[in-house]
Every structure is written in structure tokens, then in C-alpha cells.
Amino acid sequence: MATLCIRGQQIKFCWPRQSQPTIDIAELAIKSGERILLRGPSGSGKSTLLSLLAGVHAVQSGTLTVLDKDLSQLSQRKRDKFRADHIGYIFQQFNLLPYLSVIQNVLLAIDFSKSRGQRLNERNTSARAESERLLTRLGIASELWEKPAGNLSVGQQQRVAAARALIGAPELIIADEPTSALDTDARDTFLNLLNEECEQQNITLVFVTHDTTLSHHFDRIVELAQINQGTSIEGGEA
Numbered sequence: 001m002a003t004l005c006i007r008g009q010q011i012k013f014c015w016p017r018q019s020q021p022t023i024d025i026a027e028l029a030i031k032s033g034e035r036i037l038l039r040g041p042s043g044s045g046k047s048t049l050l051s052l053l054a055g056v057h058a059v060q061s062g063t064l065t066v067l068d069k070d071l072s073q074l075s076q077r078k079r080d081k082f083r084a085d086h087i088g089y090i091f092q093q094f095n096l097l098p099y100l101s102v103i104q105n106v107l108l109a110i111d112f113s114k115s116r117g118q119r120l121n122e123r124n125t126s127a128r129a130e131s132e133r134l135l136t137r138l139g140i141a142s143e144l145w146e147k148p149a150g151n152l153s154v155g156q157q158q159r160v161a162a163a164r165a166l167i168g169a170p171e172l173i174i175a176d177e178p179t180s181a182l183d184t185d186a187r188d189t190f191l192n193l194l195n196e197e198c199e200q201q202n203i204t205l206v207f208v209t210h211d212t213t214l215s216h217h218f219d220r221i222v223e224l225a226q227i228n229q230g231t232s233i234e235g236g237e238a
């Protein structure tokens, strides 16, 4: 049987002051190296589930195992360290530090994690060289590398955020609608590049998007509504 990157069993999560859980999933299994598109209507809990997979929040019952670690048994501090070492997270708003340069933003991921730096050492490459390789792969010209990240276009910032998520080869990349501001061609190009990097480094990808035209980039589509018994606020089709 293929190794599982993510295994959730009977997982429940309820936001404060809500009477019903937003997430109530009996079974979730994602294999190592799989590329998953997570879909569901607005308000169905996609971002909430990603925050559980990344250990930003902890499930209140059940077990959620990511890369053989049961996140429900870890303190917030240990989950934060686990995320820095093993998970690249691309947020909707990219979360770049606008006054730091493009390169500095990418290097931040290494500053926060010794393990990622060690993985680069094992490959005989420096953090700087790998930042440059990833930025080049993602189509960010060298003239932009020393510029403040806030000066870049939305599409360029998105690719910088992807480079930051990929550096040091974390085993799992979680992406929450990182392509929403791009046109269709740019989305396809971005997904092609992200997929190539994930394939080369055997990275598992869990990607949320409302864009149905991107389905062909993924190994499998998980419809959240089909596995989640939690409450959902219907806000439109995704």
C-alpha cells in the first residue's frame, strides 16, 4: 500500500461560539506524492480544513496524522515547528512581507526551519542558490530579486509565495486559492510549474480553487461536501 501523507479519522472542528462543527469528517486519506484538488461551495470549510492539515488549528476530536505525526497530540508550538519544517503554505493573500526584498521573502522559510536548510545542504546547494533557481523557474526575472516584494504585481507576488513554499523541499504543499487574481493562461502556467516542482521533489499537494477549468492538473478531486458532515453555509458553487 502506498504511504499516506495525510490520514484523518473521525475529525471534528468547531469554531468558537458556534454550536455545530464546521468540520466533521469520518475518513480522509491522501497518499504521499498525490496532487489533490479540494473543492466545495463557499463557506463549506475548505480553508478551515487546510488550517487543520497545516496545524494552524487543532482538531477537537479524532486523529489527524500528517507525515506520521498525530497533530492532535502536539502543542501549538510543536505544530508551528512541524509546519515550518514540513509544510509549504501558500495563502490566498500570499502573506509576503512587503518591505523585504523578493529574495529575503523566499529565504524566510529557511530562517524559520533548520530542517529545510539541512535538506539543501544534503543536496549541496545554498539557500541563496535555491531561491534563485526557484524564482527563475517560476518566471521572476533577476532584476526583481532585490526589489521590495510589495512593488511586484499580484501575479508576481503569488509566484514569490510559491517559491517560498517550495524552498527546502517540504513534503507537503498546501495552497488556498493562490490563483484567484490571475487570468486563465497565467493560472495554467502557474499550475504547470508548481506541478513540475512537486513531481520532481515528490511533494504532496493539496490545492483549493474555485476554478473548475484547472481540474486536469490534479490526480484526484476531493469534494468536501461529500465527506464533510459539518455545517456549511451555502454561498455559491465553487
Ligand SMILES: Nc1ncnc2c1ncn2[C@@H]1O[C@H](COP(=O)(O)OP(=O)(O)OP(=O)(O)O)[C@@H](O)[C@H]1O
Residues within 6 Å of the ligand: 015, 016, 022, 040, 041, 042, 043, 044, 045, 046, 047, 048, 049, 233, 235, 238
Ligand atoms: N476565524 C474564524 N472564526 C470563526 N468562524 C470562522 C473562522 N473562519 C471561518 N469560520 C467559519 O467556518 C465556516 C467555513 O469557512 P471557511 O472559510 O473554512 O469556508 P471556505 O469553504 O474556505 O469558504 P470560501 O470558499 O468562501 O473561502 C464559515 O461558516 C465561517 O464563518
